[in-house]
Amino acid sequence: MAVRRLAEQQPDSFAFTPENSSWAEKEIAKYPEGRQASAVISLLWRAQEQEGWVTKPAIETIAHMLAMPEIRVLEVATFYTMFHLAPVGTKAHVQVCGTTPCMLRGSDELKKVCQRRIAEHPHEVSADGAFSWEEVECLGACVNAPMVQIFSDTYEDLTPESFEAILDDFAAGRTPRPGTQVDRQHSAPQSGLTSLTEIDGGSEQVLRDPPRGAPVEGKARERVEGGNGASVPAGKPTPANEDLAGGVPEEPQQAVGRNEAAATPSGKQELAGRPTGAGRPDEEAARSEPTDTGSENLGAEPHKETTQEQAEKGAGREPDKTSRDASGGTDKK
């Protein structure tokens, strides 16, 4: 980590787009009177999504919106490394995980690819302005190391070759399929299941290896034009694997406990109560595209029957059922 300063070249002004403005108003209204400053991170994040990076005028604008001293907003913006204080690549900003597991699995090679294809130094924008990269600390996908994060999506199990293919896709304006880039489901063993191969103690039925969805083609995600013409990604943070993300918007942490939470009605309500990407139809479309089963459960199982069955089971449960029960039941099909 280096000393984080505002970029030398700064735009003259910043304004939220009308949609983002009304979103920001709602966001600020979430906090009680006198505590508006609590919205500073979400506003900064939205400003970064809009502009690609956090600009000085954006900091000043947000400080004004939240009636905060500017230095306080600057403190937040410089504290969190996720806020880019300088322009990043317009097509992709690659965050290469360099923490131990990824390093052991070859993140150095990925960095070399970045240095060769993008720029010699991190945070440097490539000659055409389309790409930039940086090394980041653990992004929590160690089982699928090495990995990179580009905007809101992670690309895992990379080799220099598959990483280059992903960069090619971004260069061509396509959005590659996020998640693991090898033939396995999520973080499941590539060689097939090694444990929990039997269901319900004595059953002989063995879970098949789930099939992989066909990658990439036709999945290019729409990119929206930012308020000032800068191309920015549509995505908000979404779970690494789009297969699972369909019905669980804005719940990245659900990657672990997803089926438990979703299997109980209360969990559903909770999710339903979350803000969806209202006003951002492109994002919604992108999100529901990969699988449109609408299943909140461990929904990679392509058998529609089973999915519905699970859904029914899930819906019928008492709200206070423990999640352990729920997941046990899910397995029992």
Next chain:
Amino acid sequence: MADTRTLIVDGTEVEVPVTYTLLQACEAAGAEIPRFCFHERLSIAGNCRMCLVELKGAPKPVASCAYAVRDCRPGPNGEPPQVLTKSPLTKKAREGVMEFLLINHPLDCPICDQGGECDLQDQAMAYGVDTSRFEENKRAVENKYIGPLVKTIMTRCIHCTRCVRFTTEVAGVSELGATGRGEDMEITTFLERAMTSELQGNVIDLCPVGALTSRPYAFKARPWELNKTESIDVMDALGSAIRVDSRNTEVMRILPRTNELVNEEWISDKTRFVFDGLRTQRLDRPYLRENGRLRAATWQEAFAAIADKVKAAAPEKLGAIAGDLANVEEMFALKELMSSLGSPNIDCREPYSPLHPKNGRASYVFGSTIAGIEDADAILLIGTNPRVEAAVLNSRIRKVWRAGQTQIGLIGEPADLTYSYAHLGAGPSSLDSLAAGELDFLDVLKKAERPMIIIGQGALNRADGASILSRAVKLADSIGAFGEEWNGFNVLHTAAARVGGLDLGFVPGEGGLATAEMLGMEGTAPLDVLFLLGADEYKLDAISDTFKVYIGSHGDRGAHGADVILPGAAYTEKSGTYVNTEGRAQMANRAIFPPGQAREDWSILRALSAVVGKTLPFDSLTELRNRLAESDPRYLALDEIGDVAMDGLKSLSGHAGEKPGSEPFVSCVPDFFLTNPIARASAVMAECSSLRLGPRAEAAE
């Protein structure tokens, strides 16, 4: 209050309130706890870790500054919690913390202005080890510009955040902040803008290392080569306790002293940085105006010229005005001289001021006392901007406002006072409508148990001042500001000399003329000879025919218009009594001698009295003071406020007088940094002023 807890600190049993922190408890037990980030008057940060102590039962050493006595658990058999401040664990913890702090500290003490008075230096000596195991490169941090007063050497910063907390909490301007994190944390202002607080100099004292130092004092002196004189500030009417550090004939710097009743431990930037004005524009010899031009003269020539004029003039054609920086002794000498000359024309007040000792002392002092602000539950400011008129007092108001129980209203110019207030109006009519109950704030004042009305000179020094004073007193009476234990009527002065002069009765005698009349503001100039004792704030154009004798220290407005200049001493060059706005008599001491032929003002007046044939009956300052004490024993009780009689004040409310004018109140301090001749002679103050107000054309005088 009675909720206390018993602790055993290093084997000593001590009973402390549960609200104490461990650090305070240890200090109560006499143990010394090193600290960097902790400061009594700031919030607790707990980030330096220097105050670690061993708490029996706790798995690790605890940061005593952030650990409440309330949270200490008793021993297994109910014995009091035990704290060990000298145990091997504590010692090791301190050594470890110190080693970490010194990892990135440059150890450039030989070139550091903090050297010799540096907390880190002292504590490294006391609690550190003599080596470091850190072999890597040290961090280096770019210096930041945060204003013309505070110099930064940011590599030295240990991130205690005292400065950030001070500016945010006490000064009330959230300008300093800590950007970045961890090793990359840096203290800065947004985009390196200059700080705007008039209390910013205090971060220099707060900084435990040499990261924030005084820019005007940079590389000027070492603390051990300075003579330290405890004195009293005269830049405003608070009488802040200061320490004047001098070397040979120069004042090198001015620091605050702690006086809980007045300035706590803060002083304003004007107080702190005005010292370079003590060297420039000085009057170091008498001057005499001949053929329209001032020429240097001898004392004899100057005195002879004055004596001629005084002897030629009728007594009622003589007058004297005392200025803002005059001390009690010299005003007393001048008053005695004028009365021996038979002239009733003396005044120490600003033009049109309605304040008069005949109305009792309560009518012109800050009745609630400065420390009393903290007890107030509603405050009404009338025609005053305390932030510029008394910056340290303003921080006291901010302190009580931050506590959350006090509501503040303002009638006058809206300004950023560093706290929120209800703006009730701009002028006298708003005062009337408030008194008539047309504004909700009256209920706030009436409900308050200890309401305060602070009336500034901006509301008083005007033609309708008397009527406004009466109305304010009437309002104070109606809201119950005059209780048994509480006097809620406060006059905020801006001149250090004012209350002393009023106490002394330095006001026109029977048939005497007041300041405005003497200065020809009411028709033609009535006087033949006018003595100006450091009176620099008045325009002298209208009295060009009057023979003006200026006694003072600086070549400022008064000297420019004078016919004879007698060089006096500045406040650091004479011993004298000043009475602050609350009526507290305090003694300022001499740190250095006046330059050249300049003399202490009282001795000038004494010498002059002999020349005009009315020799004053004292030959030394002690004799003068004895006579002063005879006339009013109050001056024997220094540092006390003395009796504040309320009778005259209450009678004021009876005659609310004629209807006041409609002009809005204007603060009497348009430019915080340039309120007196010393400040106007200071290059530092000029820079601050132009930074605050933007560049201006030089006033053509």
